[in-house]
Amino acid sequence: MIRFEKVSKTYPGTGHPALDQVSVDIEKGEFVFLVGASGSGKSTFLRLVLREYRPTSGRVYVAGKEINRLAGWKVPRLRRSIGTVFQDFRLLPNKTVAENVAFALQVIGRHRGDISKVVPETLELVGLEGKADRMPDELSGGEQQRVAIARAFVNRPMILIADEPTGNLDPTSSVGIMKLLDRINRTGTTVIMATHDAGIVDQMRKRVIELDNGRVVRDQAQGVYGFQH
Numbered sequence: 637m638i639r640f641e642k643v644s645k646t647y648p649g650t651g652h653p654a655l656d657q658v659s660v661d662i663e664k665g666e667f668v669f670l671v672g673a674s675g676s677g678k679s680t681f682l683r684l685v686l687r688e689y690r691p692t693s694g695r696v697y698v699a700g701k702e703i704n705r706l707a708g709w710k711v712p713r714l715r716r717s718i719g720t721v722f723q724d725f726r727l728l729p730n731k732t733v734a735e736n737v738a739f740a741l742q743v744i745g746r747h748r749g750d751i752s753k754v755v756p757e758t759l760e761l762v763g764l765e766g767k768a769d770r771m772p773d774e775l776s777g778g779e780q781q782r783v784a785i786a787r788a789f790v791n792r793p794m795i796l797i798a799d800e801p802t803g804n805l806d807p808t809s810s811v812g813i814m815k816l817l818d819r820i821n822r823t824g825t826t827v828i829m830a831t832h833d834a835g836i837v838d839q840m841r842k843r844v845i846e847l848d849n850g851r852v853v854r855d856q857a858q859g860v861y862g863f864q865h
């Protein structure tokens with residue numbers, strides 16, 4: 637589903653590559669944790685999958701296509717097939733929960749009839765039935781992240797990218813979010829999650845890819861956060 641072949645990325649004006657000769661293969665339906673110290677290259681990796689940047693050298697494939705070569709007008713279609721969730725939720729503050737989720741479908745031109753069916757289904761999936769008419773600031777952090785996940789998943793993307801999704805949450809809410817991501821993964825969606833949360837990585841026992849200074853230093857099935865634990 638995602639393949640990096642000797643991918644390097646050096647940002648303009650920096651001497652050291654943010655990613656350095658990274659080769660990995662992620663199959664459809666996998667759940668992968670991306671770990672490593674701050675600045676090790678996790679966000680850069682995720683941004684290359686979304687083609688927010690092109691690699692300086694090497695190739696990135698998503699669903700069999702080399703996305704560096706993708707024509708500009710095809711990039712929105714690529715991004716539509718990848719849901720994204722971030723640490724800071726990024727909800728629209730002046731829209732209700734249901735409107736936030738519906739908006740993701742409106743912008744891609746889905747019909748109103750479809751939207752009114754699929755939004756309540758997705759809110760139920762994430763455990764927010766009954767909260768459709770709340771505003772984001774009337775929700776807990778964990779609930780806001782559920783809205784963000786509903787929005788990312790409502791279009792049933794092939795891939796879900798989560799960059800520190802539990803970074804702003806207490807441990808109990810974090811466990812709830814991980815159960816939800818696990819459920820989404822079990823529908824066949826490939827999940828890649830960058831995290832610093834050792835407890836969660838150690839509990840879930842999924843594949844762990846560790847970056848250090850832009851290089852892959854560990855790729856472990858049913859892995860743990862760090863060997864020192």
Ligand SMILES: Nc1ncnc2c1ncn2[C@@H]1O[C@H](COP(=O)(O)OP(=O)(O)OP(=O)(O)O)[C@@H](O)[C@H]1O
Nearest residue numbers: 647648650654672673674675676677678679680681
């Ligand atoms: N837009 C940019 N311009 C220049 N350098 C950048 C840019 N984005 C990231 N970098 C540099 O690239 C390296 C990798 O950064 P990246 O954000 O990918 O790390 P990270 O592992 O996601 O870190 P964190 O855990 O703090 O989010 C760092 O040295 C960072 O300073």
